Amino acid sequence: MAQWNPPQRERLRFQIRLTISALAVLCGFGALLARFVYLQVVQHEYYMTRAEDNRIALVPVAPARGLILDRNGVVLARNYSAYTLEINSKKTTDIEDTITRLAKVVRVDSRDRRQFKRLMDETRGAGSVPIRTRLSDEEMARFAANRYQFPGVEIRARLFREYPLQTLASHAIGYIGRISGRDIKHLEESDQLESYRGTDYIGKTGLEASYEHELHGTTGSAQVEIDANGRSIRTLSSTPPVPGSNIELSLDTRLQAVAERAFGNYRGALVAIEPSTGGVLAFVSHPGFDPNLFVEGIDPQHWDALNNSPDRPLTNRALAGTYPPGSTVKPFMALVALQTGKRTPEYAIDDPGYFTLPGVTHRWRDWKVGGHGRVDLQRSIVQSCDTYYYGVGNDVGIDAIHGLLSQFGFGAKTGIDLEGERVGVLPSQNWKREHLHQKWFSGDTISVAIGQGYFTATPIQLALAVATLANNGVMFQPHLARFIQDPRTGERHAVASDPLRSISLDQRWMDLVKQAMVDVMRPGGTAAAAGLNSAYSFAGKTGTAQVIAIKQNERYDAQRINERYRDHALFVAFAPAENPRIALGMLVENGGSGSGTAAPIARIVLDSYLLGKIPESMPELQPTEGVE
Secondary structure (H helix, E strand, O other): OOOOOHHHHHHHHHHHHHHHHHHHHHHHHHHHHHHHHHHHHHOHHHHHHHHHHHHEEEEEEOOOOOOEEOOOOOEEEEEEEEEEEEEEHHHOOOHHHHHHHHOOOOOOOHHHHHHHHHHHHHHOOOOEEEEEOOOOHHHHHHHHHOHHHOOOEEEEEEEEEEOOOOOOOHHHHOOEEEOOHHHHHHHHHOOOHHHHOOOOEEEOOHHHHHOHHHHHOEOEEEEEEEOOOOOEEEEEEEEOOEOOOEEEEOOOHHHHHHHHHHOOOOOEEEEEEOOOOOEEEEEEEEOOOOOHHHHOOOOHHHHHHHHOOOOOOOOOHHHHOOEOOHHHHHHHHHHHHHHOOOOOOOOEEEEOOEEOOOOOOOOEEOOOOOOOEEEEHHHHHHOOOHHHHHHHHHHHHHHHHHHHHHHOOOOOOOOOOOOOOOOOEOOOHHHHHHHOOOOOOHHHHHHHOOOOOOOEEOHHHHHHHHHHHHOOOEEOOOEOEEEEEOOOOOOEEEOOOOOOEEOOOOHHHHHHHHHHHHHHOOOOOOOHHHHOOOOOOOEEEEEEEOOOOOOOOOOOOHHHOOHHHOOEEEEEEEEOOOOOOEEEEEEEOOOOOHHHHHHHHHHHHHHHHHHOOOOOOOOOOOOOOOOO
């Protein structure tokens, strides 16, 4: 019997293990080879595309925003190029540490840090956010030398918006600001978000907002080769952006400047319109603000100063300020009386200085103590007799008043090409029933007849109404934009419209009322001082609107009342009377009387537009107590 040889057994085991190991190695190499073949041959195109995608980035290129110019080519909003230092939060691990180290290379103050944090919150950390704007050449050189220390930080050339005339026409021009989360949501809902790739700014207020679509342009794109750190090396190809259209306005900058200056320290609003087209020549809300403060995000100090100012410079008084129109509605009330046949030109009353209703002890007082004596329709406008219109209102009724005044634009938006317009209140029986759940009384009508009570209007409504009267009842929608210009071809498209409507009124009555408004500016009229020595025919109507009620047996004394509670001063006008080229409606908050404060401002504006006069100094405005 043969003996088992242990060495032979060990050798056999070793050979088996060696064979198994060799097979495992061969299988492993086979698997690797198969994987290499799969990746390099089968998946070659896929991974080649991925590699190209990592090497090449498709970068959106923001278009240049269109310019805003006045009717004479004066630039009101423009762009300029500057360099910004931006941090991409997705490529930066520790933002606070990065900012701290950056501050040793370029100036980064506490305001820059606060603004950066706010922008990060608004954009939710998406994309690059500037930590510094408008870098100097020296700062750019210092950062370039230390750039390797700051992954995710880049210098970029950006276009910035600038408003070279600062506060001038600020409420009309508006401003742009960084796109916020709310803006992104709105762009998504309107399916416009793709058009804003690479764009950081959007119109927020004024014309910048209402003509955003035209001003923005079309975003372009560029194929850019990038390195491992995500920095661009070179541009491979590009589709240029299409710049935004330029907007040319009907606004006259010189007239605007004169009008704003004429208000002095008073608060108020003025809108001047070309009656034959609806083009807005001046759009004043005083005081204004500097829109440049908002472009990069306003700092807390300036925001608090503007937002908490008792003068409310951020309020667009011309568009959203609602005030009792006062006696400026009397020419329109005269048309109601004539058109309804409730009054004739010859009809006259003896004014004792007050009006009463049968069986009612309350007296509605005239502004002139003791009354105006014998008053016909022409003199009721020239002397602004309240008592005459108390009677008119009582006789024609609120429905007739509402019917005609609504045709002149009261109680409705004018449709001007600005957002945020308010409608005011043109009351009626239905209005009071729906809004106050109360019955309409005769006393309500009497107050409305002199532009008081529930009746409120905006300065732009006053301007549109008097422009329509000046244009013999033909109404054009007011607009600021005059032409939209393609910056590539220079081709201009007019922003014009047909008349909104033509009010059906007897021409005799319109001529009579307009002539009475001319007489307002002559000796014996309430605005005779403002019309003195005028080189052109001038039609106007003064108005005064109460801010606080005065008890029946008390006399209004402006000197004893806080300035903020004094009467508002109003004025409407057009000139030249025989062929009107300009019509305006205006209000001076707490100005006292239309004849003392509002009418002199209007005279300065009309002289500037019609005669080219620019006064070296503005006259001291003196409210005249006890005068309309």
